[in-house]
Amino acid sequence: MKKLNWKKLKENILDIIYPRHIKCIFCGEELNDKSHNDTCEMCLKSLPFITHSCARCGAPVALDNDGVCLNCKANNFDFILARSVFEYRDRVASVVHKFKYNSMKFLYEPLANYLCEYLSRWDISPDIITCVPLFKSKEKARGYNQSELMARHLAEKSEIHFHILCTKIVDNTSQTKLNLKQRKENVKGVFKFIDDCKPLIKDKTILIIDDVYTTGSTCNELSKIIKSKGAKEIYVLTLAHGLGHQEL
Numbered sequence: 608m609k610k611l612n613w614k615k616l617k618e619n620i621l622d623i624i625y626p627r628h629i630k631c632i633f634c635g636e637e638l639n640d641k642s643h644n645d646t647c648e649m650c651l652k653s654l655p656f657i658t659h660s661c662a663r664c665g666a667p668v669a670l671d672n673d674g675v676c677l678n679c680k681a682n683n684f685d686f687i688l689a690r691s692v693f694e695y696r697d698r699v700a701s702v703v704h705k706f707k708y709n710s711m712k713f714l715y716e717p718l719a720n721y722l723c724e725y726l727s728r729w730d731i732s733p734d735i736i737t738c739v740p741l742f743k744s745k746e747k748a749r750g751y752n753q754s755e756l757m758a759r760h761l762a763e764k765s766e767i768h769f770h771i772l773c774t775k776i777v778d779n780t781s782q783t784k785l786n787l788k789q790r791k792e793n794v795k796g797v798f799k800f801i802d803d804c805k806p807l808i809k810d811k812t813i814l815i816i817d818d819v820y821t822t823g824s825t826c827n828e829l830s831k832i833i834k835s836k837g838a839k840e841i842y843v844l845t846l847a848h849g850l851g852h853q854e855l
């Protein structure tokens with residue numbers, strides 16, 4: 608008898624409860640055929656899109672006169688700019704949570720479509736799109752890397768080359784309770800560059816994709832490594848920015 612695949616079964620059941628293209632991914636409301644990114648009109652109007660943000664890191668927080676936030680004033684980042692589509696709160700926070708922890712893999716497509724729309728308006732021209740890697744056992748347990756799924760979809764739709772440039776070699780799982788200084792320490796040495804990728808990135812502009820930007824420590828560590836291997840410049844695009852809701 609064939610062994611029962613519980614993971615697949617769970618995904619199938621979730622597909623029945625939350626069918627794609629039928630219910631709003633944010634509130635569960637029934638959708639009509641013309642819905643935008645599997646989002647109902649009410650949610651589309653009320654989602655926390657970031658419209659005014661730090662010129663450097665994209666944080667939706669109070670800014671100094673020159674349009675840069677305190678976090679950016681106090682830190683030197685190895686990426687040129689970071690941007691996020693949404694503030695990490697309310698329905699956005701709950702959909703990201705479902706995407707990461709409730710096996711709702713199908714969410715990558717509508718969520719990545721929001722990244723596509725952002726990138727099409729953003730005045731940058733990346734040569735390569737990459738993602739923040741997950742620690743192997745974590746990816747295996749989850750069944751996917753949520754950032755990779757979004758990055759691949761974005762790359763395909765934008766006709767930009769996708770490549771995984773680094774692996775994660777240390778499981779520094781719980782960053783959530785750490786402050787900025789501790790996070791910076793906690794990400795040191797957690798990524799390893801894949802040496803075969805070196806010719807690929809030489810003098811190239813790289814765009815890193817992740818789900819949530821908090822202090823920038825993770826994306827900065829990745830940027831530092833990719834830059835040190837010969838990339839020209841690095842940009843970061845994440846679905847949501849959580850800095851406005853965290854003590855600096």
Ligand SMILES: [Zn+2]
Nearest residue numbers: 631634647650
């Ligand atoms: Zn909705």
Ligand SMILES: [Zn+2]
Nearest residue numbers: 661664676679
């Ligand atoms: Zn900033």
